[in-house]
């Protein structure tokens with residue numbers, strides 16, 4: 001049975017290889033480049049909406065590194081472009097989703113980034129806030145009942161999702177049944193225009209865990225190593241049968257919620273500038289240079305390669321056809337419903 005306690009994750013507790021540190025750097029730079037491209041495509045009128053994740057790169061790269069491919073299941077939310085890429089989702093398929101092409105995983109019929117990849121263990125993304133939490137817990141229950149060992153479900157959400165009843169139901173059910181699930185909150189302080197102070201009286205999301213006797217770990221969400229350490233530890237604990245763990249990573253959303261809102265109407269430029277001064281991407285670049293993870297030349301080459309990969313992916317997807325009009329009603333109802341697990 002899990003106990004209610006909270007600890008703070010620290011980057012000093014993780015020993016990462018140079019290769020793993022390079023993976024973190026690569027994934028964070030890729031996420032930033034993909035984000036930028038999404039906003040460019042929107043401004044060019046090629047996609048209807050873009051959802052930025054600037055400020056979430058360290059959380060998602062660190063979590064992606066802790067995810068065990070081929071074993072774990074991921075229940076992401078719409079801001080998880082970097083995370084799904086870090087878990088092996090093909091970049092080209094992400095742009096197929098954004099540009100609504102026929103070869104998109106949903107046939108070009110979903111909102112952007114609402115992809116799915118069963119082979120990778122990545123569940124469909126839902127726009128319904130917190131819906132994925134009960135789904136994730138159901139999958140974790142299924143894993144437990146099957147007797148499978150060392151398999152964990154990752155359930156991602158923003159702090160706003162914790163105002164939904166489903167989130168509390170998921171936490172409680174997972175705790176009661178000691179399920180192998182890690183709840184991962186990307187606390188960026190804002191749920192569109194609603195500040196966290198207008199959502200809850202507790203000082204942070206981790207404080208909720210005690211009410212369910214769930215172990216909680218908090219991490220600096222601008223530090224990918226601290227996030228990796230926290231999520232790895234949570235994963236290990238959940239896999240050992242000790243029950244669910246809540247990891248809260250403190251980060252910030254630097255851009256508007258999507259291209260459809262203007263954050264100048266609800267928060268000050270000073271607040272954004274103050275958070276931006278701690279931007280995880282240049283901060284980790286500096287760390288990587290200082291710790292000789294990469295040389296300055298290698299960093300330049302890496303950035304150029306990522307830019308070329310993103311350019312190539314968008315160019316080739318733009319040349320692909322849209323879905324055929326006759327496919328409009330396809331995939332509305334599921335076919336034979338094979339179990340996931």
Ligand SMILES: Cc1ncc(C[n+]2csc(CCOP(=O)(O)OP(=O)(O)O)c2C)c(N)n1
Pocket residue numbers: 079127128129157158159160161162186188190191192253257
């Ligand atoms: C059930 C439900 N209610 C409201 C919305 C509208 N909505 C979309 S995103 C969002 C904010 C969610 O904020 P948070 O969970 O903190 O994640 P963030 O977008 O900040 O990463 C809301 C309220 C929705 N999609 N689903």
